[in-house]
Amino acid sequence: MYFFEVLAVALIGGSLFFFKETLDYLTRRDYVAALLVMMIGVAVISVGKEMARLALVQRD
Amino acid sequence: MYHRHGPRDLVFPCATVIRVDDAAESNTGRRWKTFADVVAFTLGVNVWISVVILPAAFVGALHGGWRIAVAVLPFAVLLAGLIRRSEAILLGAFPAAVLVPVGLQPQLAEQYVYGPVRFTLVALGLVAYLFGVSFFTTFHEPPAPRSVRGLSSAAQAPASRWMRRERVYWMLVALSVAFPVLLVSWVNYDSTIEDYLGEMYPGRVALMTTALTVGAIVLWLLVYHYVFLGVLRPHRTGDRDLVTALGQARADAKVGRPRGRFYFAVAIALAAMIALVLLHRKG
Numbered sequence A: 001m002y003f004f005e006v007l008a009v010a011l012i013g014g015s016l017f018f019f020k021e022t023l024d025y026l027t028r029r030d031y032v033a034a035l036l037v038m039m040i041g042v043a044v045i046s047v048g049k050e051m052a053r054l055a056l057v058q059r060d
Numbered sequence B: 001m002y003h004r005h006g007p008r009d010l011v012f013p014c015a016t017v018i019r020v021d022d023a024a025e026s027n028t029g030r031r032w033k034t035f036a037d038v039v040a041f042t043l044g045v046n047v048w049i050s051v052v053i054l055p056a057a058f059v060g061a062l063h064g065g066w067r068i069a070v071a072v073l074p075f076a077v078l079l080a081g082l083i084r085r086s087e088a089i090l091l092g093a094f095p096a097a098v099l100v101p102v103g104l105q106p107q108l109a110e111q112y113v114y115g116p117v118r119f120t121l122v123a124l125g126l127v128a129y130l131f132g133v134s135f136f137t138t139f140h141e142p143p144a145p146r147s148v149r150g151l152s153s154a155a156q157a158p159a160s161r162w163m164r165r166e167r168v169y170w171m172l173v174a175l176s177v178a179f180p181v182l183l184v185s186w187v188n189y190d191s192t193i194e195d196y197l198g199e200m201y202p203g204r205v206a207l208m209t210t211a212l213t214v215g216a217i218v219l220w221l222l223v224y225h226y227v228f229l230g231v232l233r234p235h236r237t238g239d240r241d242l243v244t245a246l247g248q249a250r251a252d253a254k255v256g257r258p259r260g261r262f263y264f265a266v267a268i269a270l271a272a273m274i275a276l277v278l279l280h281r282k283g
Helices: A001-028 A031-057 B022-059 B065-084 B086-103 B115-134 B160-189 B192-198 B205-238 B241-255 B260-282
Strands: B007-013 B016-021 B147-150
Touching: A001 A031, A001 B160, A001 B192, A001 B205, A031 B160, A031 B205, B022 B065, B022 B115, B065 B086, B086 B115, B115 B160, B115 B260, B160 B192, B160 B205, B192 B205
Parallel strands: none
Antiparallel strands: B007 B016, B016 B147
């Protein structure tokens, strides 16, 4: 019942971890790693967005 | 002007039929407008004092005519917004005006002025102002009903899909607050990041912290636009005012000619460029 909601929270919240890592790599001047980790964060948050959308449109 | 007095029915789906009086509704509306003005003034003055006046007093930046004039500018904009009851001024021009003194005297926003606790309090004050103005200027309490008749559907519990939608809405609200708070806090107050910046950019820590903060805000705006608004976009069709505004925006876009705000933005950009050139020549 809460499947999509829990997944959405976990994925959108979890993407913060990758954005934090992006900041860490940027401060270490490791720009390539920062870009890669940010792309992973964007991918994770996109999936979270789709899960939230599914939770909104899901019918019983 | 034509005023209609007398009772009329408000029908709430699945709930009740409420008989109201137009005169009572008008009184309630006036009361709400006054309440919204008081809320906007109180919270706006709080933002102005905490972002401009207190830091300026702390760093001693309130000496000289132009400095005082610039410090008073946000308050004048706030008053103008309240007098005109303009959401564009209260939600757009006032926050922008608060940044003018900070932009001219960057020491007002330096790290030693804002510790984590003070930063949190100021951020909460700003969020409270934005929320209070956007909510109370559009919220109208329905007048006290003259009579109430319950409908049979009111006895039923809301459908589970509506409860789920509400949960998702609240989840999105919570995450949309947590995102900028965490990103900005990490950039400015995480000791690991501060250490790395000190090691990698000696002598330029403040500059790089500012650049990272701007980057975090840009990232947050993109995430907000594509993720949080993206999810809710199909649901906006239920808002009649918004749909009308969007229809008008589409019609304007088809005209193929820039609107007034475009020329205004160009004028501001040109003025900023001239100011930049003059500053460089002075420097």
